[in-house]
Amino acid sequence: MRIAAGRTALITGGGSGFGRLVAHRLHAAGASVAVVDADAGRAREVAAELGERALGLGADVRAAREVADAVRAAEAAFGGVDTLVVSAGVFHLGALEETTEEDWDRTVGVNLKGAFLAVRAAAPSLRASGRGRIVTIGSDCGRRGFPHQVPYVASKFGLVGLTEAVAAELAPDGVTANCVAPVGCPTTGMGREVLEMKTATSGRTAGEILRAAAAGNPLGRNASEDDVADAVLFFLSDQAAFLTGTTLDVDGGAHLGAVPGVR
The missing domain is CATH 3.40.50.720 (NAD(P)-binding Rossmann-like Domain)
Structure with missing residues (x-):
């Protein structure tokens, strides 16, 4: 660029x-x-x-x-x-x-x-x-x-x-x-804060939460x-x-739809 x-x-x-x-x-x-x-x-x-x-x-x-x-x-x-x-x-x-x-x-x-x-x-x-x-x-x-x-x-x-x-x-x-x-994004200060909140309320470890988030993303990883x-x-x-007035989704396809019941 x-x-x-x-x-x-x-x-x-x-x-x-x-x-x-x-x-x-x-x-x-x-x-x-x-x-x-x-x-x-x-x-x-x-x-x-x-x-x-x-x-x-x-x-x-x-x-x-x-x-x-x-x-x-x-x-x-x-x-x-x-x-x-x-x-x-x-x-x-x-x-x-x-x-x-x-x-x-x-x-x-x-x-x-x-x-x-x-x-x-x-x-x-x-x-x-x-x-x-x-x-x-x-x-x-x-x-x-x-x-x-x-x-x-x-x-x-x-x-x-x-x-x-x-x-x-x-x-x-x-x-x-x-x-x-x-x-x-789990590595920023805000991302770490959110991860700590999730671990405190879910009973799951940070690793489990991050792996689940990655698995749920169409591209299979976290941002x-x-x-x-x-x-x-x-x-x-x-x-x-x-380009002006544009919003770019940097989300690995997380905004895409899915067929219920089909992975």
Whole structure:
């Protein structure tokens, strides 16, 4: 994949998981990268791993001023921002009746409001670049409903709609916006958190749960961080210049139908 020379990127949630890997991959392709994370120390650690052309910034994506300040810092350091990857996200698992207003506000606040604030703050710079790229990292939970995940599912469905609306609005200025929707990835921080919840509630070991998840996927394995980073980098590449408003299921075919009673 060809990444245009001299890209200037800001990645929310860049201190770990998908965001951290995308930061490394973009930087290796020659981009300047601002790593933004709620944990400022972790953001700076990733920036130090990258070396030159990297900036580590702390920001709570739910706070408009903090997000705007992070975007302005990246613009000042790099002369503008032409690439935005929205990777900041949190997960909530719990029965509907046990889900509190605080659970809802935190999940929707980080996953959806945070994406809106980042896109809004970066939009002028993305427009001015003439080659803006936005990629949001959603979930299979933004494609179909799952039990015990009401705030998370709602936030990820909203993220798909946000991405499509932004794609329509920014297209006249040459900005594309696309979404990557992966199934659960067991090696990210969120993936490990989900796995711990499943082991605690199911009585099965982590290995048993992972093997069952892989066996239930049409391609017979679980998602990797590289699978998701590859999809993000594709949308940021020159080859994807004519794609916008698209959501890509990175799920090994998990969205496909099956005949009941037939394996």
